[in-house]
Amino acid sequence: MKLNFDELIKQKTICLGGWGLVDTDTEVDDTDDEETNIDPLIKVIERSTDLETLDLQNNKLTLADGKLAKAIAKNNTIKVLDLSENKISDEGAKHLADALKKNNTLEEINLSLNIIGDEGVEYVAEMMADNETLQTIDLSNNNIGDQGAEDLVEALMSNYHIENLFLNDNHDTSYHMEETITAILNYPKREEIALLKQSIAKKDEELEDKDVEIKLLKKESAKKDRDLAKKDKQITSLKAAVRGQLQQPVDLTNEDNNEPANKRARTEDTPKSALAIQHEQNQQYSQRLVQVKQEKNTAEANLNEAREELEDAEEDMGRQVLFTDFLQSKIDELAALAEAGGADRARVAEIKSRSYSRMRS
Numbered sequence: 037m038k039l040n041f042d043e044l045i046k047q048k049t050i051c052l053g054g055w056g057l058v059d060t061d062t063e064v065d066d067t068d069d070e071e072t073n074i075d076p077l078i079k080v081i082e083r084s085t086d087l088e089t090l091d092l093q094n095n096k097l098t099l100a101d102g103k104l105a106k107a108i109a110k111n112n113t114i115k116v117l118d119l120s121e122n123k124i125s126d127e128g129a130k131h132l133a134d135a136l137k138k139n140n141t142l143e144e145i146n147l148s149l150n151i152i153g154d155e156g157v158e159y160v161a162e163m164m165a166d167n168e169t170l171q172t173i174d175l176s177n178n179n180i181g182d183q184g185a186e187d188l189v190e191a192l193m194s195n196y197h198i199e200n201l202f203l204n205d206n207h208d209t210s211y212h213m214e215e216t217i218t219a220i221l222n223y224p225k226r227e228e229i230a231l232l233k234q235s236i237a238k239k240d241e242e243l244e245d246k247d248v249e250i251k252l253l254k255k256e257s258a259k260k261d262r263d264l265a266k267k268d269k270q271i272t273s274l275k276a277a278v279r280g281q282l283q284q285p286v287d288l289t290n291e292d293n294n295e296p297a298n299k300r301a302r303t304e305d306t307p308k309s310a311l312a313i314q315h316e317q318n319q320q321y322s323q324r325l326v327q328v329k330q331e332k333n334t335a336e337a338n339l340n341e342a343r344e345e346l347e348d349a350e351e352d353m354g355r356q357v358l359f360t361d362f363l364q365s366k367i368d369e370l371a372a373l374a375e376a377g378g379a380d381r382a383r384v385a386e387i388k389s390r391s392y393s394r395m396r397s
Contacts, residue, residue, distance in 0.1 A: 039076040049089040052077070053118075057095035060103045071096070074104065081107040081114070090114055093146070094121040099128030109135035114142055120174070121149040129156030133163035136170065144172040148202070157184035164191040164198065172200040181208035185217065192220050194234075196227040225352065232346040239339040246332040253324055260318040 037055060044050055056071045060078065074097070080087065081104070097119065099105050105128075108114070124132070129152045136142065152160075157180050164170070175188075185203060192198060201221065203214050220226060 037072045039072060039074070041076040041079055044077065044080045045084055046086065047084075048086050049091075050077075050080070050087060051091040052095070053091050053093040055095060057092060057097055059098055059101050078103055078107045082110050084111065085113060087111070087113050089116040091118045092122070093118045097122040097124065097128075099124050099131050102131040105131035105135040108132070108142070109138040111139065112141050114139075116144045117142055118146040119150070120146045124150040124152060124156075126153055126156035126159075128152075130159045133159035136163045137166040139167070140169055143169055145170065146174040148174045148176040148178070150178055153179040154181050154184035154187075158187050161187040161191040164188075164195045167195070168197050171197060173198065174200075174202045175206070176202045177205045179208060180206040182210055182213050185209050185213035189213070189216055189220060192217065192226070194230050196230040229346065236339060236343060236346060239335060243332060243335050243339065246328055246335060249328050250332070253328060257318065257322060264318060 039052075057074050057077070058071050060073060060075050081090070097104065099119075108117070119132075124147065128150075129147070132147075133156075136145075152175065157175065157178075160173070160175070161184075180203060185206075188201065188203070192201065199221065201217055203209055203217060
């Protein structure tokens with residue numbers, strides 16, 4: 037089967053599930069109806085101004101050559117992308133994550149039923165720190181373990197745009213990690229924590245800028261001090277020369293204009309004027325240095341306050357996660373009793389419903 041560029045470029049929704057699509061670096065036998073090269077599709081993704089939904093599930097895509105991922109990075113219309121049930125491994129996940137750092141329109145991506153492991157999920161977690169449009173990520177039925185899940189948990193603490201993150205049926209991921217992610221997604225102050233972290237990062241940058249400015253001011257001030265020392269030395273030499281001239285016998289009158297001969301122009305006026313200007317400039321640098329140091333102290337105080345606020349919020353979230361674990365353990369106990377006939381099933385269902393409702397409040 038072949039893809040028709042002229043037909044696809046007009047579509048808002050493209051569904052190519054089960055077409056046997058393979059990456060561009062894969063040799064395709066044109067007589068084989070079970071494999072289709074995606075070169076025309078890549079051009080569509082790069083150039084389309086209408087495409088919103090792209091369904092590529094149940095194919096043979098690996099994304100290992102990076103070409104499809106680069107096309108997605110260039111696209112600014114796709115909102116839903118389904119890449120489930122392909123052959124995407126850690127390498128393909130890396131290319132895709134790099135693309136999604138640049139893409140600013142995609143809202144939902146399905147990567148379930150692939151072979152992505154902890155290494156690939158690490159790239160996805162790094163991408164989540166930059167992407168602000170993704171709301172739903174499906175990573176179920178992959179090869180993700182607790183390490184990968186922990187990376188995702190850390191990413192969720194900074195990205196409050198993600199509303200749904202699915203990790204079910206990853207055989208190496210513990211049930212506890214799935215519940216932790218659910219608790220974080222349902223935590224009401226998650227956005228507040230993420231904004232606090234962003235604020236702290238910004239304040240850190242401001243402090244670094246102040247340190248750079250202080251270093252420059254100190255360097256410039258030291259240079260001015262050296263210049264002043266040279267001027268002082270010049271003035272001392274000039275004064276010594278003038279004193280030497282005054283100590284010599286002189287004619288008290290001037291034959292040309294009958295004025296005292298010692299009423300000549302003061303040779304030291306010019307260097308003294310330059311020195312005054314130099315002193316004034318140095319004083320300005322010193323004042324600016326004091327001002328910047330005060331600004332830095334204020335920024336440090338604000339940063340410490342923000343960090344304390346963040347610490348309180350994260351402790352509160354930690355308590356919420358622990359409470360979620362406690363409720364879940366009680367629910368499991370009641371479920372076990374119900375299965376053994378030791379508790380009323382309707383009562384168990386009521387407690388379970390109320391517990392989950394309380395976890396989300």
